[in-house]
Amino acid sequence: MKFPVEQILNLPDMKVLDFQEVVGEEIIITIEKGVNYSTCPDCGKLTQSIHQNHWRMIHDLPWNKKPVLLKINRRQFKCHKCKKVFSEQLNFVEKSKGYTKRLASEIVQQILNSNIHSVAKRNGLSDEEVESMLKSQVSEILSINLSQIKRLGIDEIALVKGQGNYLAVLVDLDSRKPIEIVQSRRIEDIREVLVSWGIDVLNEIEEVSIDLWSPYKKLVEELMPNANITADRFHVMKQITDELDTMRKNEKKAAMSLDDKSEKTRKLEALNKSKYSLLKNEDSLNEKQKLKLQSVLEVSPNLAKMHALKEQFRQIFDTTKSWGDSITKLLDWMYDARSYFPKSLGTMVRWFGEIVGYFDGRTTSGVVEGINNKLKLIKRLGYGFRNFNNFRLRSLLNWHFSINSP
Structure with a gap:
């Protein structure tokens, strides 16, 4: 049976060297870059001098419900000018990762509607591999522009009713999105997060909506001197x-x-x-x-x-x-x-x-109620989120997820 190999691959810069379908198992596609030169990252000169071939296997998006493995020749070149040896750039895979960026993005998309354990099982991966994908994609899929925040809402959520364990939720009231989830509502923990935003960001905040808790008020007065404080109606x-x-x-x-x-x-x-x-x-x-x-x-x-x-x-x-x-x-x-x-x-x-x-x-944190309800749902679905950091990331992705990888 003939398969449209180039269509399966969908990596225009790469050349297919071989294609194998292991019956009942996976598809293996052997590839390398389509050009025989590379640019030295140190001096910027082109070189065609291949120092050595370096083969590696990585997971890619499945095709027709079958796992796909890419056998990639990531070649090393030697620059004649500066004599440096370097590996060519492959923009579809992170260095030292065993999967493509697009697979990681797809896995994260699945996590938004499920949980780590179920996604791992469905894709033939371990919980640890899926968790690694989630974490490695943070810089690409979480794009929160703190410099745009003008109106901030501070509220809290009890994920388990009656147990008194509260998380603080910081919300951009203009975009109606959470921008941070803090592990507790302790003022020390919230202060640490706000301080990490930097003075420039805090000075640009014009209004903060809070509940009727005086420690929030004191914190805003301390860190956001230009902000008007509004009690959430x-x-x-x-x-x-x-x-x-x-x-x-x-x-x-x-x-x-x-x-x-x-x-x-x-x-x-x-x-x-x-x-x-x-x-x-x-x-x-x-x-x-x-x-x-x-x-x-x-x-x-x-x-x-x-x-x-x-x-x-x-x-x-x-x-x-x-x-x-x-x-x-x-x-x-x-x-x-x-x-x-x-x-x-x-x-x-x-x-x-x-x-x-x-x-x-007429500023209010009323949008937080809808956010809190979604966070509670995420918590209920959250088998596999074994620590707060995983839960925080999984939650923020619901509002800030974007696929940037090729």
Whole structure:
């Protein structure tokens, strides 16, 4: 059977010397460069003086589901001018690697939708070989231009719920992509990463959106003197919904202690399974959820008032256009809510400048929620990522992967 060898190879600079198909195993293609000269890397002179032949076997992309091995003659030349001996350049394979760049890129692409172990098994490679490909391609496939960052988001993610092990996620809010994942949210670890970016990059950052954690604020003030600090509106909103949910639990507990059985039943029927209807945006509820919400508001005047205040708070951030009007409405809301959301108001007073900073450019880290969900999925699929560095690389590739190799 005839095979289109040149089509299989697809390396225009290389000449096919031999082709072998080992039945039931692999295809072996023997190749060398199509020209009989090379350029000396030291003095730039052309030479045709071959010092010696050097044969090596490397893995290439499979063809028709069959593994392909390239038997390459990487010739050594001797320069007549400077007398140096050098190996000719092969731009499709890294020095000392046993695979082509394009195979490594294909393997990385597969990893994005799977994991190291499965990809290794599918391609007849070891976990270690696939891991090596992943690491060796970093400089080519991770192209993060830090000099373009103007608006930065800092948030964290707990990959295993309830275990308290947090990673810090740094996000370019303009490109909506993560630019770094830090192994913990310890300020020392985050500072080390930020400092590595260099003063020039940090000085160009104009705005940073953070959650309501003072160590983040101090770190930004220390390292990014030209950045305005904005409290992420979704974390502010979470303060409100958490306090509302605490009241829901208290109301349910109070209902359970009622002596009047009919009243107890009436209230518990309304309050049971009401968390979603009460806490989520009212305009996003379906008809069944709206009926549940109405029943909750009917049995609890406290929850009715707090829910109304929660919706008013969201509307201030969603619909108010003018910066001055936003501040006025926010202050009015704080006055009305002082008896219902004392804990949230205490936080808002401490962070008032950063909260109203949102109305300048409406900067938010809301994109981080989608990023965090994807990171959790990667973690669940991540058999073979035996350490944090592998997980970090695998994660960043989802947003910054590009195939540059020939």
